Amino acid sequence: MSLLVIGTVAFDAIETPFGKTDKIVGGAATYASLAAAYFYDKVKIVAVVGDDFPQSEIKDLNNHHINTEGLQIKAGEKSFFWSGKYHNDMNSRDTLITELNVLADFDPIIPSSYQDCEYLMLGNLTPQVQQTVIKRLTNRPKLIVMDTMNFWMDIALNDLLETIKMVDVLTINDAEARQLSGEYSLVKAARKILTMGPKYLIIKKGEHGALLFHEDKIFSAPALPLAEVFDPTGAGDTFAGGFIGYMAKVGTVNFNNMKNAIILGSALASFCVEKFGTEKIKNLTKEEIAARVDEFVHLSKFEI
Amino acid sequence: MSLLVIGTVAFDAIETPFGKTDKIVGGAATYASLAAAYFYDKVKIVAVVGDDFPQSEIKDLNNHHINTEGLQIKAGEKSFFWSGKYHNDMNSRDTLITELNVLADFDPIIPSSYQDCEYLMLGNLTPQVQQTVIKRLTNRPKLIVMDTMNFWMDIALNDLLETIKMVDVLTINDAEARQLSGEYSLVKAARKILTMGPKYLIIKKGEHGALLFHEDKIFSAPALPLAEVFDPTGAGDTFAGGFIGYMAKVGTVNFNNMKNAIILGSALASFCVEKFGTEKIKNLTKEEIAARVDEFVHLSKFEI
Numbered sequence: 001m002s003l004l005v006i007g008t009v010a011f012d013a014i015e016t017p018f019g020k021t022d023k024i025v026g027g028a029a030t031y032a033s034l035a036a037a038y039f040y041d042k043v044k045i046v047a048v049v050g051d052d053f054p055q056s057e058i059k060d061l062n063n064h065h066i067n068t069e070g071l072q073i074k075a076g077e078k079s080f081f082w083s084g085k086y087h088n089d090m091n092s093r094d095t096l097i098t099e100l101n102v103l104a105d106f107d108p109i110i111p112s113s114y115q116d117c118e119y120l121m122l123g124n125l126t127p128q129v130q131q132t133v134i135k136r137l138t139n140r141p142k143l144i145v146m147d148t149m150n151f152w153m154d155i156a157l158n159d160l161l162e163t164i165k166m167v168d169v170l171t172i173n174d175a176e177a178r179q180l181s182g183e184y185s186l187v188k189a190a191r192k193i194l195t196m197g198p199k200y201l202i203i204k205k206g207e208h209g210a211l212l213f214h215e216d217k218i219f220s221a222p223a224l225p226l227a228e229v230f231d232p233t234g235a236g237d238t239f240a241g242g243f244i245g246y247m248a249k250v251g252t253v254n255f256n257n258m259k260n261a262i263i264l265g266s267a268l269a270s271f272c273v274e275k276f277g278t279e280k281i282k283n284l285t286k287e288e289i290a291a292r293v294d295e296f297v298h299l300s301k302f303e304i
Numbered sequence: 305m306s307l308l309v310i311g312t313v314a315f316d317a318i319e320t321p322f323g324k325t326d327k328i329v330g331g332a333a334t335y336a337s338l339a340a341a342y343f344y345d346k347v348k349i350v351a352v353v354g355d356d357f358p359q360s361e362i363k364d365l366n367n368h369h370i371n372t373e374g375l376q377i378k379a380g381e382k383s384f385f386w387s388g389k390y391h392n393d394m395n396s397r398d399t400l401i402t403e404l405n406v407l408a409d410f411d412p413i414i415p416s417s418y419q420d421c422e423y424l425m426l427g428n429l430t431p432q433v434q435q436t437v438i439k440r441l442t443n444r445p446k447l448i449v450m451d452t453m454n455f456w457m458d459i460a461l462n463d464l465l466e467t468i469k470m471v472d473v474l475t476i477n478d479a480e481a482r483q484l485s486g487e488y489s490l491v492k493a494a495r496k497i498l499t500m501g502p503k504y505l506i507i508k509k510g511e512h513g514a515l516l517f518h519e520d521k522i523f524s525a526p527a528l529p530l531a532e533v534f535d536p537t538g539a540g541d542t543f544a545g546g547f548i549g550y551m552a553k554v555g556t557v558n559f560n561n562m563k564n565a566i567i568l569g570s571a572l573a574s575f576c577v578e579k580f581g582t583e584k585i586k587n588l589t590k591e592e593i594a595a596r597v598d599e600f601v602h603l604s605k606f607e608i
Binding site: 017088184185186187188190191205207208209211218219220221222223225226227228229256259260263264293297299300302303304 | 321392488489490491492494495509511512513515522523524525526527529530531532533560563564567568597601603604606607608
């Protein structure tokens with residue numbers, strides 16, 4: 001039994017209204033695996049980096065009990081690099097640089113020791129690669145969660161729609177839900193997307209929280225209002241990783257457990273944005289997480 | 305004991321992505337008093353209209369047990385008229401026409417029978433007029449709730465700041481909280497605004513719900529995800545009216561009661577947007593309201 005995370009392990013350079021970084025370590029699989037590892041101790045990743053990627057960073061993942069056997073290191077090549085600048089609302093951003101590098105021909109090889117995968121997190125990546133991973137698993141995982149973004153809707157919609165058919169949970173933001181469905185109302189958008197394959201849809205709304213849709217049920221999760229948001233990069237990946245990590249921990253897939261998984265994912269994401277990159281999400285204690293979850297409980301509780 | 309609502313009683317012409325109306329009855333005091341009257345039976349209004357305002361509409365208010373003794377009817381003059389067009393996000397709008405008419409020299413006369421006012425709702429209006437009402441009440445009400453908007457921050461900031469000092473609860477939207485405080489983070493914005501006079505701040509976020517701030521406490525209320533939002537006009541006024549109506553009903557001013565008041569206000573606002581103008585908010589049953597509140601409970605409840 002294990003939780004497999006695929007996605008990017010990469011470099012980011014980030015500019016927000018509050019500051020700017022040089023190249024720092026990022027990537028969907030980095031954030032998601034770090035987050036998942038707080039709840040589940042058999043997290044494994046499949047990803048690719050160049051030989052410019054620091055060994056110390058790989059060791060850091062291992063120190064968090066993340067199995068990196070499936071992390072390919074391509075000699076003489078460079079890691080994926082993304083640079084972006086956030087607008088004042090911190091929900092929208094401009095991409096300044098995208099250098100695919102090793103990602104251009106990424107073939108997601110699944111080590112045989114990974115075939116015990118029960119929980120699969122498809123981090124944001126080419127839908128074709130996400131699909132390949134599903135096909136290369138001998139047994140269909142108990143729960144497949146897929147994250148994606150508008151970029152793939154723009155340039156690889158057919159592949160995306162094919163992949164979406166194969167997953168249980170789709171996580172996208174509100175603008176992406178509108179784009180994918182062609183519906184402005186999120187309720188109508190969700191209804192449409194739930195006919196495309198996924199049984200559960202999570203719409204992430206940044207500082208406004210998240211919505212979970214399943215059949216006719218809706219759960220609205222709050223976001224913790226924060227005084228300081230330094231950097232939203234990786235918040236969505238952290239959320240998804242925390243979400244699936246908690247689901248793997250509880251082991252039963254249902255709406256109520258997903259509600260809690262969203263709260264846990266949101267709690268971790270609320271830490272992620274407090275510092276640039278993975279700094280905060282790498283160094284949390286169980287006590288800090290429990291206290292943050294408690295804040296979420298008090299934040300939205302009422303008795304009428 | 306009574307609940308006094310001041311604000312506009314007026315005509316609106318509205319365009320949304322979903323349709324368009326001719327001149328229909330609107331105004332902050334109309335929506336707020338109709339909403340408050342669902343929870344409290346001693347609602348009184350102070351407002352001004354021209355003789356173009358239909359008597360049947362005034363009777364309609366009276367049928368909802370709203371006292372209109374303080375509604376001035378100016379012979380030979382015209383009622384306030386506003387026309388606006390909503391953007392696709394339904395959170396922002398352009399004002400197309402503003403004809404002040406009777407509002408230009410509105411002197412809010414308080415009938416002596418209104419001096420039993422314990423709950424005062426200052427609907428969106430010139431801050432100077434809002435302030436005059438507070439000063440003309442012999443006894444300071446137990447609870448003063450003030451709604452306002454960016455327009456007054458632009459053209460009458462000093463008056464606005466003077467009036468804010470005198471109230472208990474301020475309700476504004478997120479963009480307005482940012483404008484008023486000069487802070488982007490809503491937590492920092494709230495901290496600043498809570499030093500300006502109000503002990504409670506409600507930040508309305510449209511389809512994303514609302515935040516209540518008081519001392520170091522925050523409550524995050526969800527908004528009901530709706531398949532159809534026809535017209536957001538009056539939703540904020542309906543919310544405020546429902547809020548203060550519920551506070552008047554329970555009679556004790558504290559954070560916990562305000563949390564419930566926000567849920568009740570949000571429930572009424574969620575009806576308001578389902579049809580153009582006051583149509584929906586005029587014709588609700590107690591059962592419909594209870595069922596909607598139940599939806600809010602299920603929407604945001606989790607047990608972790």
